[in-house]
Amino acid sequence: QVQLVQSGAEVKKPGASVKVSCKASGYTFTSYDINWVRQATGQGLEWMGWMNPNSGNTGYAQKFQGRVTMTRNTSISTAYMELSSLRSEDTAVYYCARENIPHSGYGLFDPWGQGTLVTVSS
Amino acid sequence: DIQMTQSPSSLSASVGDRVTITCRASQSISSYLNWYQQKPGKAPKLLIYAASSLQSGVPSRFSGSGSGTDFTLTISSLQPEDFATYYCQQSYSTPRTFGQGTRLEIK
Numbered sequence: 001q002v003q004l005v006q007s008g009a010e011v012k013k014p015g016a017s018v019k020v021s022c023k024a025s026g027y028t029f030t031s032y033d034i035n036w037v038r039q040a041t042g043q044g045l046e047w048m049g050w051m052n053p054n055s056g057n058t059g060y061a062q063k064f065q066g067r068v069t070m071t072r073n074t075s076i077s078t079a080y081m082e083l084s085s086l087r088s089e090d091t092a093v094y095y096c097a098r099e100n101i102p103h104s105g106y107g108l109f110d111p112w113g114q115g116t117l118v119t120v121s122s
Numbered sequence: 123d124i125q126m127t128q129s130p131s132s133l134s135a136s137v138g139d140r141v142t143i144t145c146r147a148s149q150s151i152s153s154y155l156n157w158y159q160q161k162p163g164k165a166p167k168l169l170i171y172a173a174s175s176l177q178s179g180v181p182s183r184f185s186g187s188g189s190g191t192d193f194t195l196t197i198s199s200l201q202p203e204d205f206a207t208y209y210c211q212q213s214y215s216t217p218r219t220f221g222q223g224t225r226l227e228i229k
Contacts, residue, residue, distance in 0.1 A: 035218070045158075045166065045209055047218040061217040095165055107213030108156055110177065112165035 002026040004096050004113035011119045017084040020116045022096030029077035030054040033099035035109055036070065036081045038092040046092075051079060052103065086120045093117050124148050124212050128221035134229040139200045143224045145193045145210035154214035155193045157186055160223075161206045169208075170195065200226075 007021040022034065036048040049060035051070040058070045069082045079096060094116045097109035125148035135141050145155065153173040158166035168177045170186035173193055183198040197204055205228050210221040 044222045045220040047220070059216060100168070100171070107218045108168070108171050110168040115165055
């Protein structure tokens with residue numbers, strides 16, 4: 001079955017960077033865009049950006065421009081999201097989510113990874 | 123950015139009730155509106171896409187309607203497993219944006 005499995009929880013100090021991985025299985029990794037969405041504790045969902053695993057092309061939300069980098073390793077069907085210059089407000093669960101329709105850019109997210117808690121604290 | 127506003131923010135209902143959640147977009151998004159269900163400690167799950175299309179495997183008691191700026195998610199007869207938080211999301215343009223969520227609680 002289609003599955004996205006994310007890396008484990010991270011604790012980082014303010015100013016540091018974090019890199020979260022998302023390993024895909026059950027489908028052709030390069031055929032579907034990967035999106036990243038985060039959720040602060042008790043809060044709503046916030047879209048961060050997308051990546052085309054075939055071309056490596058990316059698109060980021062303005063809010064994260066300059067701080068976020070989305071990459072992939074096609075040989076191991078894994079997508080990565082790196083967020084730099086971390087601050088306390090970045091404490092959240094970070095999800096990867098596959099685009100539901102191949103290379104459509106439709107913005108429909110299914111399935112999702114299980115989430116990775118990133119805690120930023122001094 | 124397109125703002126999505128859900129109402130109500132929370133809702134108490136009983137098993138068997140019919141429930142409607144509303145989502146309003148700050149500008150027309152045609153039918154580019156999706157609904158997700160999220161249970162505590164879990165990732166969101168896609169329920170409805172393109173405003174009214176039921177995702178495979180989702181029970182038929184869930185339905186969606188609307189176009190333009192006003193949309194609704196209806197659960198025809200609440201089941202115990204439906205108590206969760208529901209989010210609408212627009213896929214008309216980037217950045218993709220979500221409503222603030224509607225928490226559905228047991229009365």
